[in-house]
Amino acid sequence: MEFRKEMETSKILIGGKVDESIVEIRYDPLTLQTSRIVKKRIPLALGDFEEEIMNSKSSCPFCNERIEELAARDPEIMNGKLWKRGECIAFSNILPYSKYSLILRIADAHYLRLSEFKSFHFFDAFKLIQDYLRKLPTQKFYISIGMNYLKSAGSSVMHPHIQLVVSENSTDFFARLDWSAFEFMELNNRDFWSALVEKEKDGERYIGRTKKTDWLSAFAPKGFLHIIGIPEEREFAEMSDEQLSGFSEGIVKILKFYEIKGFNAFNFTFFCGDKLGNHFRTNFHIVARTPFSKYYWNDVFFSKLFHDESISFFTPEEYANELKSLW
Ligand SMILES: [Zn+2]
Numbered sequence: 001m002e003f004r005k006e007m008e009t010s011k012i013l014i015g016g017k018v019d020e021s022i023v024e025i026r027y028d029p030l031t032l033q034t035s036r037i038v039k040k041r042i043p044l045a046l047g048d049f050e051e052e053i054m055n056s057k058s059s060c061p062f063c064n065e066r067i068e069e070l071a072a073r074d075p076e077i078m079n080g081k082l083w084k085r086g087e088c089i090a091f092s093n094i095l096p097y098s099k100y101s102l103i104l105r106i107a108d109a110h111y112l113r114l115s116e117f118k119s120f121h122f123f124d125a126f127k128l129i130q131d132y133l134r135k136l137p138t139q140k141f142y143i144s145i146g147m148n149y150l151k152s153a154g155s156s157v158m159h160p161h162i163q164l165v166v167s168e169n170s171t172d173f174f175a176r177l178d179w180s181a182f183e184f185m186e187l188n189n190r191d192f193w194s195a196l197v198e199k200e201k202d203g204e205r206y207i208g209r210t211k212k213t214d215w216l217s218a219f220a221p222k223g224f225l226h227i228i229g230i231p232e233e234r235e236f237a238e239m240s241d242e243q244l245s246g247f248s249e250g251i252v253k254i255l256k257f258y259e260i261k262g263f264n265a266f267n268f269t270f271f272c273g274d275k276l277g278n279h280f281r282t283n284f285h286i287v288a289r290t291p292f293s294k295y296y297w298n299d300v301f302f303s304k305l306f307h308d309e310s311i312s313f314f315t316p317e318e319y320a321n322e323l324k325s326l327w
Helices: 050-057 064-070 119-134 172-188 192-200 241-260 302-307 316-326
Strands: 005-014 017-027 034-038 083-085 088-092 100-105 142-149 161-167 206-210 213-217 224-231 265-271 283-289 310-312
Touching: 083 119, 088 119, 100 119, 119 142, 119 161, 119 241, 172 192, 192 213, 192 224, 206 241, 206 316, 213 241, 213 316, 224 241, 224 316, 241 265, 241 283, 241 316, 302 310
Parallel strands: 034 310
Antiparallel strands: 005 017, 017 034, 083 088, 088 100, 100 161, 142 161, 142 265, 206 213, 213 224, 224 283, 265 283
């Protein structure tokens, strides 16, 4: 496992003197995909968006007063019913991204500050996802669980919700992870993620542990404050309650940290290892997105869209250290 980085020094003339900036190009230790770390202050325009909250709430399809009427149903696996657990309600995505595509509305509240998310919001959704996965036909699927929160993270609906995407075909990056992990297993006789935890455990990117889960910053981040969660239990549908609460508690800690850092929006995803083979362990990734406000800036530009090159303005070793002190 190699942690390769290259440096480029850039000179700019500003205010009558020459300033040097370092750009770090880092190679992901598994996929070799590159990311750039650019030291820049981003405009954290945390403006008020009370108006947006009120406007979107008045017609929100996920609020309690409308959800029964508006939610699309799954006619096969869920027999046309909504599934509920605590505040969580599961139903079909009206815009499916795959053969089985669900929405899990995770909170009664239409809007939550990042520090207001509780571990039960995630835990209950994960339990319903497990119930759903266990009813699927016994074949190989690529399972991902994702969340976009607020418009600057790509979410069209403000109300906190998670998406489950179960597909017979992998996404582009999931395929890359799958074959890179297969190759790693062939060479090292163990799965990449457990090897990563062992290698990083005492290092400067290791953050800490929740039940059955290790947390570390990504060496080659795919976004702002990219943190990875690695479970002891490999397949999502088979995970114990202890494992699921380990994930839920870790997510809540990270969201609190994001709020402290001035963020309010985020994306996360699980790449689930279910039925993919011993080389693949479920792995979880979360990044903060440009704070949502009235005139927010979109942080996905040509670099990410066409080159698939992520740009981060934060150094993984530095934010791991900050979060560790709060963990
Ligand atoms: Zn709502």
